[in-house]
Amino acid sequence: xxxxxxxxxxxxxxxxxxxxxxxxxxxxxxxxxxxxxxxxxxxxxxxxxxxxxxxxxxxxxxxxxxxxxxxxxxxxxxxxxxxxxxxxxxxxxxxxxxxxxxxxxxxxxxxxxxxxxxxxxxxxxxxxxxxxxxxxxxxxxxxxxxxxxxxxxxxxxxxxxxxxxxxxxxxxxxxxxxxxxxxxxxxxxxxxxxxxxxxxxxxxxxxxxxxxxxxxxxxxxxxxxxxxxxxxxxxxxxxxxxxxxxxxxxxxxxxxxxxxxxxxxxxxxxxxxxxxxxxxxxxxxxxxxxxxxxxxxxxxxxxxxxxxxxxxxxxxxxxxxxxxxxxxxxxxxxxxxxxxxxxxxxxxxxxxxxxxxxxxxxxxxxxxxxxxxxxxxxxxxxxxxxxxxxxxxxxxxxxxxxxxxxxxxxxxxxxxxxxxxxxxxxxxxxxxxxxxxxxxxxxxxxxxxxxxxxxxxxxxxxxxxxxxxxxxxxxxxxxxxxxxxxxxxxxxxxxxxxxxxxxxxxxxxxxxxxxxxxxxxxxxxxxxxxxxxxxxxxxxxxxxx
Ligand code: NA7
Numbered sequence: 001x002x003x004x005x006x007x008x009x010x011x012x013x014x015x016x017x018x019x020x021x022x023x024x025x026x027x028x029x030x031x032x033x034x035x036x037x038x039x040x041x042x043x044x045x046x047x048x049x050x051x052x053x054x055x056x057x058x059x060x061x062x063x064x065x066x067x068x069x070x071x072x073x074x075x076x077x078x079x080x081x082x083x084x085x086x087x088x089x090x091x092x093x094x095x096x097x098x099x100x101x102x103x104x105x106x107x108x109x110x111x112x113x114x115x116x117x118x119x120x121x122x123x124x125x126x127x128x129x130x131x132x133x134x135x136x137x138x139x140x141x142x143x144x145x146x147x148x149x150x151x152x153x154x155x156x157x158x159x160x161x162x163x164x165x166x167x168x169x170x171x172x173x174x175x176x177x178x179x180x181x182x183x184x185x186x187x188x189x190x191x192x193x194x195x196x197x198x199x200x201x202x203x204x205x206x207x208x209x210x211x212x213x214x215x216x217x218x219x220x221x222x223x224x225x226x227x228x229x230x231x232x233x234x235x236x237x238x239x240x241x242x243x244x245x246x247x248x249x250x251x252x253x254x255x256x257x258x259x260x261x262x263x264x265x266x267x268x269x270x271x272x273x274x275x276x277x278x279x280x281x282x283x284x285x286x287x288x289x290x291x292x293x294x295x296x297x298x299x300x301x302x303x304x305x306x307x308x309x310x311x312x313x314x315x316x317x318x319x320x321x322x323x324x325x326x327x328x329x330x331x332x333x334x335x336x337x338x339x340x341x342x343x344x345x346x347x348x349x350x351x352x353x354x355x356x357x358x359x360x361x362x363x364x365x366x367x368x369x370x371x372x373x374x375x376x377x378x379x380x381x382x383x384x385x386x387x388x389x390x391x392x393x394x395x396x397x398x399x400x401x402x403x404x405x406x407x408x409x410x411x412x413x414x415x416x417x418x419x420x421x422x423x424x425x426x427x428x429x430x431x432x433x434x435x436x437x438x439x440x441x442x443x444x445x446x447x448x449x450x451x452x453x454x455x456x457x458x459x460x461x462x463x464x465x466x467x468x469x470x471x472x473x474x475x476x477x478x479x480x481x482x483x484x485x486x487x488x489x490x491x492x493x494x495x496x497x498x499x500x501x502x503x504x505x506x507x508x509x510x511x512x513x514x515x516x517x518x519x520x521x522x523x524x525x526x527x528x529x530x531x532x533x534x535x536x537x538x539x540x541x542x543x544x545x
Contacts, residue, residue, distance in 0.1 A: 018042050020146040020464065021134055024397075025114050026054015028436040028453035029150030030101070031075060034108045035461040036148075045110075046136065048119040052110070053101040054152055056094060059198070061175040061386075062185075063205030064094035067197065067226075067286055067341045068448045071239040072258050073097075075450060076247040077458075081107060083240050090285075091228045091341070115140070122402035123147055125431060130473045130545075132432065145473070146432045146464050149398055150457070153437035153444060156396025158389050158509070162193075163366035164373075172367070172385040175202060183384070187211045191372055191380060193364070194388030195221055197340035202388055203354075204345040213354045214380050216364060216372070219502070220329045222310045226341035227284020252525040256442070256451030259291035265302050277309050289339045296335050297496045297521070303333035310334050317346045326358040336496075337503035338445070393504040394437060394444040394518045395419060405430035415439075419507065419516045422477035422485050423531060425456060425463075426542070431474035432467075434460045440489045442527050445505045445519035452524055459531045463539065472544040481541030493517035 019041035022032045029045055030052060036043040049057045066073055070087035085103055088096060105111050118136040125132055134142040157176045165172060171183060175198045186209050192199055193216045200223065207213050229235070246258060253260040263276060273293075280288035295302040307329075314328045327346065349356050363375045371382040392399070395415050403411035409429050414420070421427050424441025426434060436456045437443045443452035467475050477485075493499055499506055499517045507513035520527055534540065 015133075015141040015143050016044065018044055018142060018144040020148060021046060021132070021142045021144040022148045022150055023047075023120055023134075023401075024054060024150035024152055024155075025049070025052040025105075025110075025116075026056070026150060026152055026155075027101075027450050028152075028457055029054065029148075030104055030108070030110055031077075031454060032148050032150050032436070032457040032460065033110055033113055035457060036146075036464065037113065039461060039465055041146075041464070043113065044142070045114040046118045046120055046134070046140075046142065047114055047116050050116050051102070052105040052114065053098050054150075055154060056097045056101055058155070058176045059178070060094055060098070060180065061178040061198065061202055061388075063201035064175075064198075065201065066091045066093075066097065068257065069285065070097075071242070072246060072250060072256075072448055073450050074246075075104065075454060076243075076250065077454065079243055079247075082243055086236050087231060087239075089228055089230045091226055120151075120401050122404075123433075124402075124404045125406060125433070127406055130431065146434065146467075148434040148436070148457075148460055149438070150436045150453070151397035151401075153394050153397075153449070154391040156392040156400055158387075158391060161387070161389055162364060165367050167369050168367050168371075168385060169369045170383045170385065172387065174387045174389070175199075176391070185210050185384060188383040189381060190214070190384045190386060191216065191382040192386040192388055193372075194390065195219075196388065196390055197221075197338055198390070199386075199388030200340045200342050200345050202386060204343055204348050207348045207351055207354050211353060213351075214357055214372075214382065215349075215354065216357050216359050217326050218359050219331075220327045221337075221340055222307065222329055222334045223314065223340055223342045223345055224281065224286070224288055224310070225284060226343050227282075228343065250448065250451045251455055251528050253291075254294070254523040254525060255290045255446055256448035256455075256524040257286065257290050259287050261291055261294035263293070265293045265295045265299075273305075274309070277306065281309075281313065284341075286339060286341065289335045296333065297498065300333070300497065303336075303497055307334040314346060318349070320350075323349050323356060326356045332501040333497050336498050336501035337505060390504055390509055392510050392513070393507075394439050395507070395513070396510070398435075398438070403430070403433070405433065416512070416514070418514055419518070420482060420486050422482040422541075423527070423534070424520065425459065425531070426475070426477050428477050428479050428482040431476040431545070434463070436460070439516070439518045440485065440520055442520045442522075442524040446521065447519070447524045455524070455528050455531065459535065462535055466535075466539065467544060470544055475539065475542050475544050477542050484541075488522075489520055490516070492520065492522045496521050 020043040022045040025047035033045045070092045121137045123134045132147040157174045189212045190210045191214045280292045296306045365375045371380045399412035419439045421440045424438045502508040
């Protein structure tokens with residue numbers, strides 16, 4: 001690792017010269033760093049947070065937990081690493097997940113190569129040297145041949161959505177910026193805006209502790225009850241014994257989960273369909289969505305039947321007609337946006353101290369010093385406002401950095417026009433920039449995160465190894481390759497109902513973001529095969545120079 005004096009490095013007279021720089025120390029970044037180091041590259045990571053964990057470092061709000069089973073939310077490249085960690089329940093919670101990420105960093109001795117507390121401000125490709133110059137907001141400079149962005153799918157929280165946020169006299173905070181020391185909500189009047197996967201986890205968790213909870217509901221969600229048994233030695237042994245099976249199967253399924261679509265709707269009688277839906281519902285996981293009937297993603301009628309099945313379940317739990325109107329979705333199909341798992345979420349609204357406020361009827365006008373003022377003038381007085389309003393998904397982490405490729409082109413300007421990548425792994429015009437969790441790959445939304453990020457980072461490691469072995473300096477997809485991938489992506493996505501539903505999956509939650517289904521909907525397994533084909537072809541369609 002060389003430190004050289006470099007002119008123009010601001011207050012910092014030193015620049016760190018590397019073969020590869022990884023942005024981010026979350027699930028993808030940790031493994032990427034490890035792989036490139038094992039390959040013998042001089043590599044470092046730069047991370048804005050004070051420690052490893054990514055999503056699981058930042059999202060420490062009450063109730064944060066997996067909706068993937070812990071035993072599939074794992075690295076599968078090392079059996080001992082897998083088996084030496086023991087989950088305490090089926091869907092572990094954030095503190096345990098964070099401990100697991102620390103375990104990974106310790107076992108692989110990663111921290112020594114991570115610069116914490118540094119936020120990347122810019123990354124510019126120098127066409128003369130064919131290298132990236134990366135600068136942090138504190139003026140640290142990295143000069144690197146390869147740049148791998150493991151900057152997160154959901155790491156750019158939406159900010160400043162409401163007039164008057166700065167005037168609020170109590171605590172106001174985004175769920176992804178929850179203080180490490182916690183926030184005492186006991187006896188407080190709390191308002192929460194947002195009922196996505198995050199809001200639901202917060203609401204069901206804090207309701208018993210707060211004096212009053214007002215939930216501002218815009219788009220209701222289809223929800224599925226989570227079954228979350230604690231694990232004793234027998235359950236732990238059972239899942240650990242499945243290591244080889246999981247390692248060999250997760251990368252082949254539609255969403256990187258252990259289960260896959262098996263039964264065709266048309267092969268069953270109506271009674272058999274209901275029986276199967278009941279079975280899936282009783283599984284207490286995302287199986288009903290991700291391995292129930294694949295047809296729900298494609299056919300309006302089947303989507304409606306399955307949606308109605310879930311609505312019936314929700315109505316039966318809610319009973320009250322006004323709550324049903326506020327909380328049961330009717331305007332989009334089941335599974336066309338992320339389906340959250342929950343534990344007593346709907347019943348929470350029966351508590352005397354919890355109130356659902358339907359903001360489709362009476363919207364939020366502004367935040368005022370003592371609460372939230374509605375369009376009809378009503379003010380809800382509050383001590384704390386929780387913003388569970390989501391993220392600029394998949395693109396936001398990178399568009400908040402000034403990324404410039406060949407000819408000074410700007411990634412944020414490119415993506416403001418049209419969100420395009422080549423397989424979510426690279427982008428034409430940005431040589432040696434590698435992406436993970438980026439648009440137009442399954443990892444952008446529709447995948448068990450570690451499955452897709454392992455697959456992508458392994459592809460990137462092999463690709464970088466190939467560039468070096470070939471004696472070349474750079475690799476970049478051809479314009480035609482990108483055009484072909486975008487066309488294939490769009491064709492695949494347009495066959496589904498996903499693009500018709502508003503959510504962060506299509507970018508509609510960010511004003512002005514061009515609409516495109518962000519996740520590749522051809523399936524994680526099929527995507528994996530396509531990535532392998534590219535590598536086996538010697539990176540056909542990619543230019544090495
Ligand atoms: P989501 O799923 O994007 O949910 C955000 C929620 O916030 C959703 O209910 C939004 O309603 C609501 N929202 C956003 N902006 C507003 C405004 N301006 N006014 C009122 N309500 C608003 O984010 P999450 O953090 O819950 O989950 C993100 C992912 O994390 C999730 O998909 C999992 O993969 C894990 P809307 O639906 O836009 O009407």
